[in-house]
Structure formats: C-alpha cells, structure tokens
Amino acid sequence: MFIDLKLEGKRVLILGGGVVGERKAKKFLGSNSKITIVSKDFTENLKNLSQKYEIQLKNTNEQSLDSLISNSDLVIAATDDENYNEKIVLNSKNKNILVSSVDNPFISDFIMPATKIIGDIIVGIGTGGKSPMMAKIIGERLKKHVTNEDILQVR
Template identity: 35%
Template sequence: MKKYYPVMLNIEGRKCTVVGGGAVALRKIKNLLNYGAQVKVVSPKILTEIENMAGEGRITLKKRPYQDGDLDENFLVYVATDDYAVNQRCYIEAQRVGAILNVVDIPKFCDFLVPAIHREGNLTVAISTDGKSPMLAKKIKEQLKQHYGPEYGDILSILGEIRKKALLEIQEIDKRKALFFHLVYGITFEGDKIEYEKEMWNSYNFFKEKCITKNK
C-alpha cells in the first residue's frame, strides 16, 4: 500500500497539464489557476467553460486526443478521463519525464492525492484518507468549517504581523515563545475583531516592555 507524504507545493508559474475536458477536469483547472500555475488542457471534447478560458488566454488548449510528448517539461499532471488506455499511457509518460501525476479514481497511477481543503485566509486545513474514503474527508472538512470560520483568517493575519515584529524586537527566544503561546492559548477569539486584535497587540507590547525593562 502506498504511503503519501503530506506537503504544500508552490506551483506558481509551473507548467501543469490536465488531460480531460469534463466537469472533473474543470475543477482541477480552476484549482491550478487559483494557485498561479501555467495550465495546458488536452482533450478532444471540452466543456464550453473550458473553451472560454482558452479564449480568454487563461489556459493553453489542445483540442485533440492525448499524444506522447504532451507531458514534456511538466511539473504536475492531472488525468481525468474514462479511457483506461489513455490513463495508463499518461502514467508511463509522467514516470519518464519526471512529472508528478494524479489519475482520478485510479490510486495505483497516483504520485499524489488531493486532500479535502478548508481554507480561511492563510489558514489551510487539509484532510486526507489516503484515498480510502474521499466522502469521509469531505464530512470532516464540513465539521471543521463550523469550528474554524472566517475570523481565523483575520487572526492569522494579525499573528503574522506580530510574529514579524517580535522576531525583530524581542531578542530572547524563550520570551518570544511565551508570547506566541499566550497569543494562541491565552486569548479567546470570540466576538468583535477589534477587541481581540487590541488584546493581541496589548499582549505583544507587554512582553516587549518586559524584555526592554529586563535588559536595562
């Protein structure tokens, strides 16, 4: 049984190909575009929305059957067809050119799986069942949405700003760690954003002043 290493990939500007032109392929295309990939689509039959994307210059479209060489110089490839022979040929070529591959619903041809994703701002929670039950992953994602709503995008943005300043202004590692612990575990992120943002910055200033006083 394959074991999949969980990792976040930067695909901005990377060449990615989607083989297939149906609804599943469309979802893959949109996700790749959302993360800044250069997307090529290969399929003889294409949804109108995909054709429109090509007309707008958002993707490169090869409206024909897959052929050997289509995956050259690609970083990542999705295959979303119901033609097993095509799927297998894509797998063989991806192995040859070193592209990482996902063939929809055929785990043995997959170098990677796509987890269910819950995203709020810079917070990304990924749920994977190693391909055993995508439906269960989806259920868990829906449950997480109830606990980690839009406010967590705001919270993470504030934490990022504070961390950046703390790395410059609080030299002692233990003090920074205590600050970060307090910000995450000691503050209740409920109610008005203005209130918890104020409390977070007050905490930062308190820890910073303690360090300044100690070092005088």
C-alpha cells in the first residue's frame, strides 16, 4: 500500500549515518519535517546535507535511545547491526511510533518504496523489501515511458 505521508513539522529520527541512512534522509528532504540522524559516524555527504538543510546530526550512545525515540514521530532503523535495529523497532512499537527497519521489512510498520518523481507524477515501486535495487531499476524503466503529454494531463 502506497501512502504519501504529510510530514510537515513531524520529527523524523534516523538511526544510522552510513550510506543507507543517507539514502533514507534524502527521501525526507522537502517534506518540511525535522530530521535528526544519530550515529557514531556520518558520511561526508550527510555532513554536507546537514549544512544545506535543517538536518541535525547527533553522536550518541545506546543509553539515550529511549529518549530519542520518545521525542520522535517516525523512526528509521538504518544501522549495520541487525540486533540493534530490532531493539530500535521494539522500543518504537512500545511507544506506538511508526518505525521501519532497513534490514527487516517483516518487523517494520512500513517500507519506503522506491519513488520516481516525474513532474507532478509520483510513482512508487515496492518489492516488499526483497530487492530495493530491482525496484529502482523498474522505476527508471517506467520513467522512460511517461511523456510530457502525460504530465500535462495531470495539471
């Protein structure tokens, strides 16, 4: 099910500052949400994005996990540790906060599909978390078939 959430003013917490966390953060740019990314290390691109956009980068330890999640509206577990991601999911669910784990769609409340924005058209492609790369490839193929005439019909 594709749901386009209105996240303006919502507090989005991403745990993990690597390439996957970066990719997830980019999906929230332009949503006017308050993005916080927590990690021991951050990609250079995330550091640059935090200067350009309102993205807060925090170095923290596990002891503050409970507090971070409690102060969030949406949580993404994007660390390279499956057990820690599961802990993030359980903590979030106990607080009735929507959560997604990048490495386990079966325990997640939602999955972020690959999206292609073509003018005013947004296409979402999901594989149930099985193959994000294939979803991206299919999105690129679909994009080639949407014409300017199609886009004009939306307006």
